[in-house]
Amino acid sequence: MKIQGIIHQNISQLKWHILASLAVIMVLPAEEFIVGLKDGYGFDIGLTVISSIIIAPFLAGLIACANVQADLDERRYIFWRSKPAGVKSSITLKYFIGIVLSVFILACPIILWTIVSLFSSKNLFESDFWYIIFLSFFFVIMTYSLCFASNIVVRSTARSWLIGILLAGFVLIFPFFLPLGYKDYFDIYDSGDIFMIIVAVSIVFAFIFSLFAAQHDWHLKTNLRRLLWVIAGLVFIMLMLFSSQVANIKVLQEKEIEPLLVMNEVRPIGGILAENYNVEEFRDYLRSGEIIRSISSGEGEYREAFWEINPLEYVGDKVLFRLRYYIDEVDNKISLGEFKSTPEEILPKPVTDINGYGQSTFPYNDDRFIREINGNLYSFYIYTYDRTVEAEPHDRTIYEKVFLRSYKYTGHSWITVCELDISECITDDMINNEAMRIIGDKLFAFIDKSFAEVDITNPEDLKMITSKVNILPRQNWYFYYMRNKENKVTIPLIPAEEIDIEERIRLSIDRFYHSHNMYDLSIVDIYNKKISYFLIDSSDGIARYEVTGWNQDEINCELKSFRKLTMLEGMTGAKHGSDLFVKNGRLYYLTGNSLMVFDVRSDNRIRKLGHFVRINYEIQDIAVLEDDNILLCLSLDTESASDFTKNPKRVSMCLLKAP
Amino acid sequence: MSEPAIKIEGLHFSYGKKQVLKGVNLEVPKGSIFGFLGRNGTGKTTLIKTMLGLQKPKSGKCLVGGMDSFTQTLDIRKRIGFMAEDQQxxxxMKxxxxxxxxxxxYPNWDYEFSDKLIVKFGLSLDAKVKELSKGQNSSLALLLALGHRPDIVILDDPTLGLDPIARKDFLRHVIELLQSDGVTVFFSSHLLYEIEPVADYIAILDKGVIVKSCKTEELRESVRRFILTPSSNTNFSEIPGILDTFQTGNTISVTIEDCTEQKREKIKSMSSNGTQENELNLDEIFEAYVIGNKGLESIESKI
Known part of the structure; x- marks a missing residue:
């Protein structure tokens, strides 16, 4: 047997397939390259190369099928098999020629990328690059092998390609079948070579199987229906696994909640009167001829209506919903129990009358920052009063007064019970930027670069412990986001010596990254004397930093691990308004309509435990219960600007099982 | 007697549960042109594939050129020239x-011979295979089967799909090239008139078994058809080797294999007014073997 002749024959019969595959894989990088060359935008074709590389396994499958089909078509098979050609050597040769051609097709855009990078001085050789290349070649060879084997048995190009691709997909998710506790795709990559071994075994198996099948002329004489059943079965298995990747957090119960509307009546000088309506009441309100949304340019009196935001607030070990209800969770079922408080007829404490000043509050939304103290519900707000003075080049806002006020719930309304003047925290360059946290019986109120430590043992008698003025750096506006992917970060340690150092570090980190809801939630995990915190990276990933040391003034942190989101995970939610927090060693990542939960304590990795997605819905708020079950308040985005009653918003409460 | 070119003993083969070959026994003498007859789907191609070592038999033995077809496959194929039906x-390629x-x-490819064949078959070297006519395609396939000067040539329905002129041409080439050369030709076909003029030996395969295998002349001599009007005490079951019976009115035609004088006398004695004895052509003989009713029950009941 002349090897040269066989190689020539193989390449010749695949030449059109190779050219077509090259055209498909090179079209985007080549276009990008030409445009870059013409317009001079740095020649970076990386993204298009990566998107082209994704189709390489599919093309490799096609090459495999064409390669086999050209020689194993039944009548042609007898033709060459009747010659003294050893089937094993012929198939081996054919197999490797096809692999070389497939790898060549994959290599073309990568070579172009490498050349372009030399021109553009881009640092191509980052670890990610090699990882992608390595995986791509591996997947290409695997898909090729499986399609090759499949075509030897199923002698039809289209069917065998489909089966080969499905098998390749199956191999990719096969590790989830093994008792390895895999839940997250990154487990596979992170946990060493098991995945690579599975892929390698599938390649070797496909090759050996091909040799045997060709030698014994095994081929299925299936009818299309049977084949379709097999395909449907495989697709079904894959979809099940696929869905377990996308939304594998079990919903224990879902309960529809009546949507409420809030009508704000804004008066010319300060003061907003807010009233709640259900849809029926609001309809009556409309019938009465009142005009809604007569919004002026910002001055004067106007009314506006909007759907109520439905917060879930932690109050001790319970979660409070819409202020009035406790979430009662028994046997994985939720019910809304009305909060019973002993009505107490007390008179509100008069607050300082500061007429003529602009007023802002923190927290920005109502029904936040509620605590149960001595059997009563209290809430705390920072009130800031300012005035605007004319100045060049811009008008200037002068902050005059800042108060911390405590409110008590009396069963039907909140009344002011105490007011503490913390205006000493005001600095000349102050901006409206507040935060709060309660640690034990102390409340920390952050006013831009200052903070006040207040004793709240008796919320009706707030006592200033200490205040530190102008000692903190201004907070980071980029919530939770990594800045420039620093490997080492130094965070100022808040000088609150009275509290435990671990809590102090937690407070400092949360405040540093402007945890706007830091009064309830934290991005810091403290476990086994190890302190870690987590940030979102703008390129769709989650970073884990570890506190490596601290001194009187600073905390030193180092980037320890990074978990990129998969393409699928990245697709399932908007990144704007993403939220991140840690509770009981689990990291919760909310992105609009999806929630991902990660384990952050095993092996110091960020390991996904579960994923919940509800298309078209928005997760309004989240509460993690004591047993790690998750409560979500969801709303269907059907808001109508003109008439709320025609298409009422749908709100539901979801209890999710701890993943 | 010299060793046969092909020797098959008790060969069984099945596709899954479907038994295709049920104990085939066959000997193909060296240097003969061996006609292998059988209806479509009786297992001709399956037997040939087994001879080529393309599939493993369930049991039995198949020796080609004295070599085991399954263990010495490559050696066998070097000595065999094979042409399949409707060869693709x-x-x-050009x-x-x-x-x-x-x-x-093939290490021993005879380029001089293949060049001669190209001229003989009128093939153009630069023509693409897909552009050849069916006749030219068959000629090329024959060339590719013979170019290495094989000892044994296996032709599996080689003229399938050819028009009568192309078929005649092809057969002429086969006879010219092979008959005088001492090459053994195993010629499988279901077209009897194609085999009749060239075959020295004939084997008939039916339902997975060889129902007859002998020299062509012997076959022609031994099978006879008698037309008679049976007398009242006729019992055809007394005559062995009846292949077929057919009744037209009061007349019955009986086809018998291995027709001896004794059988002839016996049949004559069963007739009430004389017997007519006819020779059969290969077509009719094949028909009698393959679709003949072999039994007499239906006729006896009518008499």
């Missing part, structure tokens, strides 16, 4: 490319 080659490619498999 690589359409994108004639010269496919000759070169096939020649690469």
């Amino acid at each position: 080659m690589y359409g994108w 004639v010269k490319q496919i000759i070169k490619w096939v020649a690469g498999f």
